[in-house]
Amino acid sequence: MVQFQVLLFAAARDAIGSDSIEIELALPNSAGEVMRVIANEYPALATLIPSCRLAVNQVYVTRDFSIADAAELAIIPPVSGG
Amino acid sequence: MVQFQVLLFAAARDAIGSDSIEIELALPNSAGEVMRVIANEYPALATLIPSCRLAVNQVYVTRDFSIADAAELAIIPPVSGG
Amino acid sequence: MNTFLPPRIHVEISHEPIDRTRVEEFIDDPDVGAHLWFEGVTRRMTAGQETVRLCYEAFEPMAKQTLGEIAVQTLDEFQLTALVVVHRLGWVPVGEASLLVGCSSTHRAAAIESLAKFINRLKTDVPIWKKEYFADGSSSWVHPT
């Protein structure tokens, strides 16, 4: 099991009250599984997670993306720049 | 027969060397006929006239527009503002 | 003779360089989220020929009237909150603006689309002509393509 820090922003950060959370994952693992683990371990994020994207090392990944090494993870809620 | 002043601009003015010409017309008469008279009486304009529009009192008219009274006429070559 | 122009439309034909800061107030509005500006500038190279300057002339009263009409039409069609247009006449050196159009709207997409349409209408119907003077000493009236 490898420990990951997951960055939180905007509504996700407000829901948890912190700008990051920690999760443990067996590797390799898919981005979709990461999202499922986060929703399970942090119920305050469960309703938000389905509308969020995951960024791995600051790049959006799809749910079948395989995470094989330590990486910077970030939960990206629906963006509203402009 | 009524005498009309016809304003000229851009390439039309350069072709004649003056910013207006005079023509005589029986009234009522169509805009298309006005253009034909101008091309006949001012051969220097003949090649340009087919690409020009006629403005009557500063409004574009189609060739079947009927001119019944004295009016300000203007030959409008293809425009290139902007 | 002039069409009645609603207060949020400003139409200007100018023989001086265009000063955008002077007309920005017509677009500023705290209730409107999208502000858009277009500047048409005399460019140096056209089809391999070097332009030194352009000279614009207009049938001025009709040009101003027509600009006002297409401004009203575009404002109505796209529900803009304001539209400003300034067209310069006379000599316009390379790098200087001959045309400034500004508009504002609560809807960004409408503002952008309206700008394209307004400029197309201007280039089709407003009696303004430009003559191009080239570095080799030649000159010619520009014909729309």
Add this chain to the structure above:
Amino acid sequence: MNTFLPPRIHVEISHEPIDRTRVEEFIDDPDVGAHLWFEGVTRRMTAGQETVRLCYEAFEPMAKQTLGEIAVQTLDEFQLTALVVVHRLGWVPVGEASLLVGCSSTHRAAAIESLAKFINRLKTDVPIWKKEYFADGSSSWVHPT
């Protein structure tokens, strides 16, 4: 980490008010005829509620990276000669700009179309969020519609 940005692209994330005059030089070019500017401004009224101010936050390094990528993509796709984008973060009061995009092109239609597409991409993919603070004391994260 950053994508290589060609010299005609300028991407900026700023915690200060946006000063357009400071970035105009990136767009000025005597060989380019069409200059276009978009400003997105905090508006007072949204769906009947009075906004007092917005607060923007970003995942800054990823936001800058993503802005650079869509700038390069848009510049290439529309053959622009320059593209400038400045996004402001933090508090933005009503009437002040949160976003400035400028572009230039020899082709007006391409410049206008590129601006619409660039802003759409920005609103879809750049990790920036805004929270709206209303006159009645309430606040909420804005969700795209």
